[in-house]
Amino acid sequence: GQNIDQPTEMTATEGAIVQINCTYQTSGFNGLFWYQQHAGEAPTFLSYNVLDGLEEKGRFSSFLSRSKGYSYLLLKELQMKDSASYLCAVKKLTGGGNKLTFGTGTQLKVEL
Amino acid sequence: DTGVSQDPRHKITKRGQNVTFRCDPISEHNRLYWYRQTLGQGPEFLTYFQNEAQLEKSRLLSDRFSAERPKGSFSTLEIQRTEQGDSAMYLCASSSTSGGTGELFFGEGSRLTVL
Numbered sequence: 001g002q003n004i005d006q007p008t009e010m011t012a013t014e015g016a017i018v019q020i021n022c023t024y025q026t027s028g029f030n031g032l033f034w035y036q037q038h039a040g041e042a043p044t045f046l047s048y049n050v051l052d053g054l055e056e057k058g059r060f061s062s063f064l065s066r067s068k069g070y071s072y073l074l075l076k077e078l079q080m081k082d083s084a085s086y087l088c089a090v091k092k093l094t095g096g097g098n099k100l101t102f103g104t105g106t107q108l109k110v111e112l
Numbered sequence: 113d114t115g116v117s118q119d120p121r122h123k124i125t126k127r128g129q130n131v132t133f134r135c136d137p138i139s140e141h142n143r144l145y146w147y148r149q150t151l152g153q154g155p156e157f158l159t160y161f162q163n164e165a166q167l168e169k170s171r172l173l174s175d176r177f178s179a180e181r182p183k184g185s186f187s188t189l190e191i192q193r194t195e196q197g198d199s200a201m202y203l204c205a206s207s208s209t210s211g212g213t214g215e216l217f218f219g220e221g222s223r224l225t226v227l
Contacts, residue, residue: 033213045217091214104152
């Protein structure tokens with residue numbers, strides 16, 4: 001099986017920086033995704049890491065440590081529109097191909 | 113450019129009835145996934161296809177659930193004898209095995225309410 005843990009809720013201030021952590025335990029690890037999901041909408045892709053290190057995309061960065069089973073999503077210069085659920089998803093190589101398993105999501109609330 | 117589309121967007125049904133959802137993936141994507149999501153939870157894997165072959169089905173999926181992708185294009189998810197616990201958002205996603213990250217592109221979902 002797989003365990004994916006991330007905080008349930010976080011609150012941050014507009015303009016600040018927030019880090020959302022994700023830890024996982026799995027065999028056949030083949031990459032980690034972060035998705036953003038606004039209430040009532042579909043998840044949308046934010047970032048992907050397969051090798052250790054930091055991937056930066058504008059205000060969003062994601063870090064991976066495969067040996068520690070750990071990733072984080074860093075959001076800079078927070079805006080009100082960043083209030084959403086952030087989903088950590090682990091890609092696992094299975095007999096039939098790749099499968100994504102999602103964590104429960106971290107609900108981020110950005111306040112003035 | 114069309115993304116993943118799902119139909120219907122909302123379905124209200126009485127317990128015991130059968131329901132069917134349809135998903136049309138991005139045309140060049142060969143993989144298609146079904147997930148279920150309840151409030152406050154992440155998407156839960158149900159099953160996935162590569163072309164017309166169903167490669168994996170979650171052990172959580174009871175025999176009342178069946179999915180097909182007969183021609184390797186659109187897919188249907190049928191739930192027979194619905195129960196109140198089936199109330200959820202059913203998300204379809206597609207991806208390509210031709211390079212890239214293998215990211216999933218999600219549809220807007222089909223929300224099921226079982227009364």
